[in-house]
Amino acid sequence: MTARVVSLHTYPIKGCAGVASTSAFLTPAGLAHDRTFMVVDEEGVFRSQREDPLLATIRPEVLDDGRALALAAPGAGEVRVEVDLDGPRRPVEMLGNPYKGIDQGDAVAAWLTGVLGRPSRLVRVPPEHDRTTDGETPGRAGFADSGALLLTSQASWAELDRRIGERRAEPVAMERFRPNVVVDGWSEPHVEDRVRELTIGGADLAFAKLAIRCAVTLVDQRTGRRAGPEPLRTLADYRRISTLGVAFGAKFSVLRTGWLAVGDELVVRRWADPPGGG
Known part of the structure; x- marks a missing residue:
């Protein structure tokens, strides 16, 4: 077969x-760039389509080999993120498990909040992320x-x-x-x-x-x-x-x-x- x-x-x-x-x-x-970013609430808990199905309408584009990211959604225009790999690590939570993420700034946070209608922020996996x-x-x-x-x-x-x-x-x-x-x-x-x-x-x-x-x-x-x-x-x-x-x-x-x-x-x-x- x-x-x-x-x-x-x-x-x-x-x-x-x-x-x-x-x-x-x-x-x-x-696969390269797969699930390297995550949308979280103000407490750092991940947002999922289970509760926020509008996440599916956000279309990301990886630029410059991962050094930048563009996000677009219907009626919301586009926002560009210069990816931060050096910022402070903040606690995040996914499926009840604690991890670390690097916050990607206020501009993309405001854009995501507008799309989803709830306070949201974008975090990236740190380079030292080593999850088994x-x-x-x-x-x-x-x-x-x-x-x-x-x-x-x-x-x-x-x-x-x-x-x-x-x-x-x-x-x-x-x-x-x-x-x-x-x-x-x-x-x-x-x-x-x-x-x-x-x-x-x-x-x-x-x-x-x-x-x-x-x-x-x-x-x-x-x-x-x-x-x-x-x-x-x-x-x-x-x-x-x-x-x-x-x-x-x-x-x-x-x-x-x-x-x-x-x-x-x-x-x-x-x-x-x-x-x-x-």
Whole structure:
């Protein structure tokens, strides 16, 4: 079953719109510039599409190899940030865990506050950020929820939309799942669940965990409006993983850094053992 990369996506600001590219460098913590920024409230607690779905309408652009950032949103114009890597570190909190961030100033904070309608600030991962993520293969990550890289397949998406269609409900776009790498070529859905080690382009990856999906998948990523109950309702019918929730896609840790590109073949070097071993 030959699969190839059909799209690559980074999310420079956690919770905000993604940026598609034809090639990207995979660092130890994921695709370059992925989730290196995060929007927080006045206390430093991260903002998520779970409570602030309008984050999806904020479109970032990484400039000058990460030394600058431009943000745009409908009706709000654009703001440019000269990225500060040397400012004082401030406490931030994500999913109940404490980290450090570098505040990016009052101008972008005022702009974000205007877009979201609540006091907000932008912070960046410090250069010394050294966060270890859990899973079958531990890894590193910036401000991603967990895991360096999220991989999904067109076959899995097609199966989900087929089942949603049986309910006479509207299909959902793949962007609801906010993947980093989307692949096509597998004839069966959820083959990514069984991959344990693989090579893509010049990089090697190892399975960390299944991606347990949350209410962010209910948000229309183009309008910033919650549009549930799909896909969670249908995923609950056939993708419930014990008490963890429902799964779609798989998260991988980085074993070897390197370039990935659209069109690269996935070379699976190890599969999960079949149930019962053997």
